[in-house]
Amino acid sequence: MRKKAKFNWSIWLIFLFFIIVSFVMLLPLYYLILGSFRNSKDLFRFGMDLVIRPELMSLDNYKYILFGDGKIYLHWYKNSVLITFLFTISSLFFSAMVGYALGVYNFKGKNFVFVLVLFVMMIPLEILMLPLYRLTVRFKIINTYSGVILPFMVSPLAIFFFRQYASGLGKDFMAAGRIDGCTEFGLYFKIMVPLMKPAFGAMTILLAMQSWNSFVWPLIVLRTNQKFTLPIGLSSLMTPYGNNYDMLIAGAVLAIIPIVIVFLFNQRSFIAGLSAGGIKG
Numbered sequence: 001m002r003k004k005a006k007f008n009w010s011i012w013l014i015f016l017f018f019i020i021v022s023f024v025m026l027l028p029l030y031y032l033i034l035g036s037f038r039n040s041k042d043l044f045r046f047g048m049d050l051v052i053r054p055e056l057m058s059l060d061n062y063k064y065i066l067f068g069d070g071k072i073y074l075h076w077y078k079n080s081v082l083i084t085f086l087f088t089i090s091s092l093f094f095s096a097m098v099g100y101a102l103g104v105y106n107f108k109g110k111n112f113v114f115v116l117v118l119f120v121m122m123i124p125l126e127i128l129m130l131p132l133y134r135l136t137v138r139f140k141i142i143n144t145y146s147g148v149i150l151p152f153m154v155s156p157l158a159i160f161f162f163r164q165y166a167s168g169l170g171k172d173f174m175a176a177g178r179i180d181g182c183t184e185f186g187l188y189f190k191i192m193v194p195l196m197k198p199a200f201g202a203m204t205i206l207l208a209m210q211s212w213n214s215f216v217w218p219l220i221v222l223r224t225n226q227k228f229t230l231p232i233g234l235s236s237l238m239t240p241y242g243n244n245y246d247m248l249i250a251g252a253v254l255a256i257i258p259i260v261i262v263f264l265f266n267q268r269s270f271i272a273g274l275s276a277g278g279i280k281g
Helices: 002-035 038-045 059-067 067-106 110-121 123-136 145-152 158-168 172-179 184-195 197-212 216-221 230-235 243-280
Strands: none
Touching: 002 243, 038 243, 059 067, 059 216, 059 243, 067 110, 067 145, 067 158, 067 197, 067 230, 067 243, 123 145, 123 216, 145 216, 145 230, 158 197, 172 184, 184 197, 197 243, 216 230, 230 243
16 A cells, blocks of 8 residues: 555656646747737836736737738748748658668668768758858759758658668568569558658658758748748848847747647657657667
């Protein structure tokens, strides 16, 4: 009985600890949402606090960024959604195939290719910016979606993750498929891809977040205001002539929605993929 009571108390203490951690993590988001309903004068006057003041709250900030100033915010939003969608789909497709090949097949130079993947993971973006920029100029894809997506379409991190996950899958499924006359592409798309679903779920969230929050490279490639993504567009609200904090905070709140949706649809696969990919291989 004492052991049982002690065990129950430990569970409640752990539960309480994570509730406190969750509250601390969600507190900045609460500040952000409250601040999005106030104008700049009230933000400077009262600051961003926990007190809800109904008389100071309105939807003017959201009305302005959605319907005012030529609806430029909606253009930024559309650009970010489109770039994130194309980048995530293409990166999942190619990175999964490369990682699967490195994890399942044995061929000459396999370890050398994997070492190159690890080496590229260690190179900071700042070192690659100049040669990548010269390539985008040479291929005439400056100020285009292709210029933002193509240089990073095959992610070394995703290759490494898919390689670790695929190397832990049973080879009996592939042997059975070959006996039934299935081709190598058929094995991959019909058998292995469904088995790698948790890995796809985890990488969908990570790659989507990477593209959605990307700032430096789109800032270099994109030139016109109509082509800006959300991070670049929101940063343009901060100028030496005035800071539109109210518009910036409201825009930041709306910018959270797509990533939350992606996470909600892939949360189970995200947890299963990370736990399995971390121990297999």
